[in-house]
Amino acid sequence: xxxxxADQMRAADAAAMRRTGETELMxxxxxxxxxxxxxxxxxxxxAIAFAGPGNNGGDAFAAFAELDAACERxxxxxxxxxxGPARADAEARAHAAGVxxxxxxxTSQACANAAAAADVVVDALLGTGARSEPGPALVPAIDGxxxxxxxxLAVDLPTGVDATTGAAASHTVRAAATVMLGAAKLxxxxxxxxxxxxxxxxxxxxxxTEVDEAPSRFRALDAGEFLALLPPRGSGADKRxxxxxxxxxxSPQFPGAAVLCARGAARAGAGYVTVATAAGVxxxxxxxxxxxxxxxxxxxDVAGSIDALIDLTNHASAVAIGPxxxxxxxxxxxxxxFITRLQLPFVADASAFFHLAxxxxxxxxxxxxxxxxxxxFARLSGEGTVAPGSRIERLRSFVARTGITTLLKxxxxxVDDGITTSVNLSGTAALxxxxxxxxxxxxVASLLAQGLAPFDAARAGAYWHGLAxxxxxxxxxxxxVAGDVAEALGAALPSAPRREPPLHLxxxx
Numbered sequence: 001x002x003x004x005x006a007d008q009m010r011a012a013d014a015a016a017m018r019r020t021g022e023t024e025l026m027x028x029x030x031x032x033x034x035x036x037x038x039x040x041x042x043x044x045x046x047a048i049a050f051a052g053p054g055n056n057g058g059d060a061f062a063a064f065a066e067l068d069a070a071c072e073r074x075x076x077x078x079x080x081x082x083x084g085p086a087r088a089d090a091e092a093r094a095h096a097a098g099v100x101x102x103x104x105x106x107t108s109q110a111c112a113n114a115a116a117a118a119d120v121v122v123d124a125l126l127g128t129g130a131r132s133e134p135g136p137a138l139v140p141a142i143d144g145x146x147x148x149x150x151x152x153l154a155v156d157l158p159t160g161v162d163a164t165t166g167a168a169a170s171h172t173v174r175a176a177a178t179v180m181l182g183a184a185k186l187x188x189x190x191x192x193x194x195x196x197x198x199x200x201x202x203x204x205x206x207x208x209t210e211v212d213e214a215p216s217r218f219r220a221l222d223a224g225e226f227l228a229l230l231p232p233r234g235s236g237a238d239k240r241x242x243x244x245x246x247x248x249x250x251s252p253q254f255p256g257a258a259v260l261c262a263r264g265a266a267r268a269g270a271g272y273v274t275v276a277t278a279a280g281v282x283x284x285x286x287x288x289x290x291x292x293x294x295x296x297x298x299x300x301d302v303a304g305s306i307d308a309l310i311d312l313t314n315h316a317s318a319v320a321i322g323p324x325x326x327x328x329x330x331x332x333x334x335x336x337x338f339i340t341r342l343q344l345p346f347v348a349d350a351s352a353f354f355h356l357a358x359x360x361x362x363x364x365x366x367x368x369x370x371x372x373x374x375x376x377f378a379r380l381s382g383e384g385t386v387a388p389g390s391r392i393e394r395l396r397s398f399v400a401r402t403g404i405t406t407l408l409k410x411x412x413x414x415v416d417d418g419i420t421t422s423v424n425l426s427g428t429a430a431l432x433x434x435x436x437x438x439x440x441x442x443x444v445a446s447l448l449a450q451g452l453a454p455f456d457a458a459r460a461g462a463y464w465h466g467l468a469x470x471x472x473x474x475x476x477x478x479x480x481v482a483g484d485v486a487e488a489l490g491a492a493l494p495s496a497p498r499r500e501p502p503l504h505l506x507x508x509x
Contacts (some may be wrong), residue, residue: 110274111144264442
């Protein structure tokens, strides 16, 4: 799915207006917003909206004209001295449909009281063109919506959010759901905006052609696209052709990282998982890994270990390297020497970064993915801490300089291959526990072993990892551990999504 910036959305809207007409587009927007109101509050007896002076406010009029008259509908509208023809049409239709239109209350308390008397509230104050703090006249409505305790549906984006950067103003609406009209807006999916947006819908207003022609490098997976990426297992598959990742991981201090990575790979569909670890760790791993094969190498013998690991790749189809590995100088030579000779696709994580940070040149041209969190990325990039709001720019700059497909972990995980930037929608705070990154490395290695390209393996792996974290949290609201995430992978696979125009569910909270 394409993600558009504010400028790209404006251009797509303009092209669609030339083809279809602004009034017709606003009518379609009203149908989509009304459907989202019903989805959020199916039995609402009273709905209110706070409508700004522009076309975003016009969408509220168009929506309330579509809602069932059995629901009392009240719009608190900011003055719009010279409404365009589309908004004028929407206002006329709303009045004809019996919508009660009142002036915007002037205080936060009055707005909160108005919202508290409803079953659902629609935020239609500002649209994608807003790029600064909401004006003082709109602040009472924002604060009132936030203080009423009633579910809020945001139209296009929560007021206060920047549609391109994801920045949130000091006064920003906290929505239970957001319906993005025509296309998903990049900024709504980024931090901190994502925390304000709730459940995400895309409303179909018939501009798919214009959206597809927008020159955007940003994408996101939804459930349907994720399922289409997953490699099918053929009826004639054997255990190795089903995916045979080699996991090089573990140390006396961190044997669990190898276990979690191997389990992540197996639960993500790999048919034959081999773990290569230092000799002193094998007994521990064999006590935990029943279905996986554990092999050893001598981490003090550089040349012999590199040869032994390369031999193991002859029976593998991808590699994961790094989770829980030791930090000795000899092991660093082994890691770098092995990767230099490696021909298979691979994912590098965790301790591998310690050994590769000053040698990223050996990854150039390799079919690989690295999966750092922000602190690891700060060290790998050599440019220090990632400032808020700079994640995309920093990631794109790093990938352009190094040529390495990179998965930058975080609440909104990003994957970049130098051509496309993918924003992950399935993240959850449940993944904020030790070892989940090791599970992710196993998932990515498994998908590489099953034939996905590095970029696709990384973005599909991040999406699946998030779904499994969400399922684990639903089963165990407190105390999710990394092993729960690995075990949830199978059950977390989504069903093929049902298309229910005009709404498309993009991501739940």
